[in-house]
Amino acid sequence: MSNIFEYAPAPESRAVVDIKPSYGLFINGEFVDGHGKAFKTVNPATEEVLAEVAEADDADVDEAVKAARRAYTRVWSRMSGAERAKYLYRIARIIQERGRELAVLESIDNGKPIKESRDVDIPVVAAHFFYYAGWADKLEHSGYGSTPLGVAGQVIPWNFPLLMLAWKIAPALACGNTVVLKPAETTPLTALLFAEICQQADLPPGVVNIVTGAGDTGRAIVSHPDVDKVAFTGSTEVGKAIARAVAGTDKKVTLELGGKAANIVFDDAPLDQAIEGIVNGIFFNQGHVCCAGSRLLVQESVADEVLERLKRRMSTLRMGDPLDKNTDVGAINSGEQLKRIRELSEVGDAEGAERWEVACDLPTKGFWFPPTLFTGVSQAHRIAREEIFGPVLSVLTFRTPSEAIEKANNTPFGLSAGVWTDKGSRILSMANRLRAGVVWANTFNKFDPTSPFGGYKESGYGREGGRHGLEAYLKGEDS
Amino acid sequence: MSRIDVRKTYKLYIGGQFPRSESGRSYVVNDAKGRLLANAAQASRKDARDAVVAARAAFGGWSTKTAYNRAQIVYRIAEVLEGRREQFEAELRAAEGVSAAKAKTYVDAAIDRLVWYAGWADKITQVVGNANPVAGPFFNLSTPEPSGVIAVVAPRGALLGLVSVVAPLIVTGNTVVVIASQDNPLTAITLGEVMATSDLPGGVVNVLTGSQSEIAPWLASHMDVNGIDLTGVEDAALASELEVAAADNLKRVRRPAPDTDWLLEPGLDRMTRFMETKTVWHPIGV
Numbered sequence: 001m002s003n004i005f006e007y008a009p010a011p012e013s014r015a016v017v018d019i020k021p022s023y024g025l026f027i028n029g030e031f032v033d034g035h036g037k038a039f040k041t042v043n044p045a046t047e048e049v050l051a052e053v054a055e056a057d058d059a060d061v062d063e064a065v066k067a068a069r070r071a072y073t074r075v076w077s078r079m080s081g082a083e084r085a086k087y088l089y090r091i092a093r094i095i096q097e098r099g100r101e102l103a104v105l106e107s108i109d110n111g112k113p114i115k116e117s118r119d120v121d122i123p124v125v126a127a128h129f130f131y132y133a134g135w136a137d138k139l140e141h142s143g144y145g146s147t148p149l150g151v152a153g154q155v156i157p158w159n160f161p162l163l164m165l166a167w168k169i170a171p172a173l174a175c176g177n178t179v180v181l182k183p184a185e186t187t188p189l190t191a192l193l194f195a196e197i198c199q200q201a202d203l204p205p206g207v208v209n210i211v212t213g214a215g216d217t218g219r220a221i222v223s224h225p226d227v228d229k230v231a232f233t234g235s236t237e238v239g240k241a242i243a244r245a246v247a248g249t250d251k252k253v254t255l256e257l258g259g260k261a262a263n264i265v266f267d268d269a270p271l272d273q274a275i276e277g278i279v280n281g282i283f284f285n286q287g288h289v290c291c292a293g294s295r296l297l298v299q300e301s302v303a304d305e306v307l308e309r310l311k312r313r314m315s316t317l318r319m320g321d322p323l324d325k326n327t328d329v330g331a332i333n334s335g336e337q338l339k340r341i342r343e344l345s346e347v348g349d350a351e352g353a354e355r356w357e358v359a360c361d362l363p364t365k366g367f368w369f370p371p372t373l374f375t376g377v378s379q380a381h382r383i384a385r386e387e388i389f390g391p392v393l394s395v396l397t398f399r400t401p402s403e404a405i406e407k408a409n410n411t412p413f414g415l416s417a418g419v420w421t422d423k424g425s426r427i428l429s430m431a432n433r434l435r436a437g438v439v440w441a442n443t444f445n446k447f448d449p450t451s452p453f454g455g456y457k458e459s460g461y462g463r464e465g466g467r468h469g470l471e472a473y474l475k476g477e478d479s
Numbered sequence: 480m481s482r483i484d485v486r487k488t489y490k491l492y493i494g495g496q497f498p499r500s501e502s503g504r505s506y507v508v509n510d511a512k513g514r515l516l517a518n519a520a521q522a523s524r525k526d527a528r529d530a531v532v533a534a535r536a537a538f539g540g541w542s543t544k545t546a547y548n549r550a551q552i553v554y555r556i557a558e559v560l561e562g563r564r565e566q567f568e569a570e571l572r573a574a575e576g577v578s579a580a581k582a583k584t585y586v587d588a589a590i591d592r593l594v595w596y597a598g599w600a601d602k603i604t605q606v607v608g609n610a611n612p613v614a615g616p617f618f619n620l621s622t623p624e625p626s627g628v629i630a631v632v633a634p635r636g637a638l639l640g641l642v643s644v645v646a647p648l649i650v651t652g653n654t655v656v657v658i659a660s661q662d663n664p665l666t667a668i669t670l671g672e673v674m675a676t677s678d679l680p681g682g683v684v685n686v687l688t689g690s691q692s693e694i695a696p697w698l699a700s701h702m703d704v705n706g707i708d709l710t711g712v713e714d715a716a717l718a719s720e721l722e723v724a725a726a727d728n729l730k731r732v733r734r735p736a737p738d739t740d741w742l743l744e745p746g747l748d749r750m751t752r753f754m755e756t757k758t759v760w761h762p763i764g765v
Binding site: 243255432 | 606609611613614615621626715718720725726731734746755762
């Protein structure tokens with residue numbers, strides 16, 4: 001990296017967070033001991049152990065579901081929408097008030113740059129609660145009726161810990177359901193801080209229950225007979241297992257799973273913006289994004305120029321301490337994920353693609369992977385077909401719009417896609433033909449509480465966000 | 480001497496044509512009193528796979544027709560059905576043993592249901608899609624699109640039940656492989672004759688007759704099928720097995736509802752269950 005881009009360290013203070021040595025489960029409004037084997041959560045940037053966290057076993061999950069059922073029957077489903085709304089507004093406000101604390105804690109536990117947790121994750125979390133709060137007393141206008149389902153079991157991933165919690169809890173509560181939520185085992189801390197926020201908001205006990213643990217805890221939630229609704233965000237593999245587990249039951253399910261999004265750049269695209277969009281598409285949140293633009297499809301006539309500009313831009317990305325306010329790319333969330341990224345990248349080498357990575361000094365401790373791109377990638381390569389979930393971009397080329405569509409849609413996934421061109425009619429035609437739930441035209445990785453998000457095909461079913469996001473938590477007007 | 484009837488050979492309806500089952504098998508279909516009505520084709524795994532190929536081939540053209548055009552074609556099915564109503568009334572009386580009045584009620588309702596769904600083709604997007612007021616300078620619009628190829632296990636109602644499950648799927652742009660009621664399959668094939676002469680492109684609706692428990696698992700596990708409607712499945716164990724198989728490629732699943740009263744007016748759910756919401760963003764600037 002050139003010296004003119006050297007920055008003085010600008011670390012955000014950790015003093016704002018108070019991490020306890022150990023955490024229990026949040027059931028019926030109180031923190032209680034878990035009966036499984038407690039596990040440790042680490043800072044992925046340093047491998048420092050942050051806290052010990054309880055694991056919920058089947059009996060703990062059962063307690064949580066019972067608490068949620070009681071709260072549903074006795075309190076939450078009887079409360080008027082207007083009153084439920086006030087609790088959600090309170091939560092939104094407390095999240096704003098404690099925003100810096102949440103952002104710092106999120107970056108410490110997850111490894112994402114403070115710039116992103118501070119400017120994207122936490123503000124969108126607050127906005128999400130604020131948005132759905134307003135629906136609570138307007139459900140009869142939603143088109144989905146106003147009858148809640150009951151107890152929702154929710155399992156969320158580690159890539160946007162608090163944001164995924166908000167996507168699950170805000171619409172569920174607005175619609176009158178109560179929840180049992182399991183955060184990912186590598187990123188439980190902001191969910192547990194959220195439990196404290198529920199206490200501060202005087203949310204009735206049992207409306208929100210947070211149980212920590214790994215796969216077994218998740219399975220116990222999904223298969224619990226008194227759970228009416230299952231919402232999951234995570235891998236397609238686990239999503240399929242959940243779809244099998246609920247077969248033959250009355251449980252309603254929404255699944256938000258993997259992706260392998262094509263980001264399509266035409267020769268008439270505004271290249272400066274397109275380069276920023278490509279970088280944001282794959283390196284935002286270290287590429288730990290299910291809708292990441294992990295396949296760059298660039299029109300052959302501009303491929304050389306795009307690649308040259310892209311490499312130059314990638315070379316200016318600042319990688320390192322997640323809490324440094326100048327950091328663009330933080331740490332990989334876990335050793336396990338780093339292993340998977342390395343393995344798939346090695347498969348890319350072995351299958352004949354050409355690797356290029358940013359030359360930078362990686363910290364000696366923690367989990368790190370430099371921003372990387374592969375050229376000479378064909379449709380058959382595993383790095384073009386499988387979700388890497390890391391800062392690795394596969395570059396393919398095309399000549400005609402039809403070829404771009406064919407390549408973009410040639411995947412079992414269908415979560416998102418990007419199109420870059422100055423021609424309006426081409427944008428609309430591409431948007432129509434792309435089989436994906438979110439199409440970003442001349443932009444990428446934009447999220448908003450009012451905008452539905454979710455996939456086609458094996459990227460799952462159901463939508464989160466917007467009016468459409470209510471459907472997952474209501475009985476519907478007919479069926 | 481009285482004239483000898485010319486009987487009809489009931490075959491399958493795949494890709495706009497009426498092939499026999501490739502397996503060469505047939506099974507006896509009796510009327511309500513147990514007398515022979517006809518031999519129906521007993522579809523095989525290969526027939527089911529051929530039907531999926533036909534449905535996939537038809538999907539691109541059908542789903543990109545204008546909604547107005549799809550509306551006219553579904554309306555056309557109603558017109559042609561109206562013209563052949565005596566035949567359908569007679570078939571229902573023979574197959575299901577219902578009274579003349581009841582048969583007329585079912586045919587009336589089937590025709591009216593086609594007309595009702597036809598009108599939805601160019602309205603469903605307006606009712607279930609919307610603009611989203613995002614907090615930034617972006618155009619943002621959510622619209623519904625068809626899920627793709629949908630497998631359907633039809634309920635017992637040989638005409639009204641069948642129309643009630645197929646019409647909502649095709650009017651939104653999906654293409655369909657439907658397993659007709661095992662006990663009353665003949666009307667489904669006659670309805671195929673109506674569809675084949677209503678400007679409905681071949682492959683948009685494909686009808687299989689035969690054993691539900693034999694054919695449905697192949698469709699539930701088929702990786703090029705996007706959704707499965709289990710409405711007509713009466714065996715709970717089979718329904719679970721099909722839902723498990725459907726998870727292999729995360730098919731959209733509609734769970735069984737064999738006891739539905741098809742004379743009641745439907746809601747939107749039969750359309751929206753097999754539609755995807757697409758959200759398109761674009762910056763607003765100068």
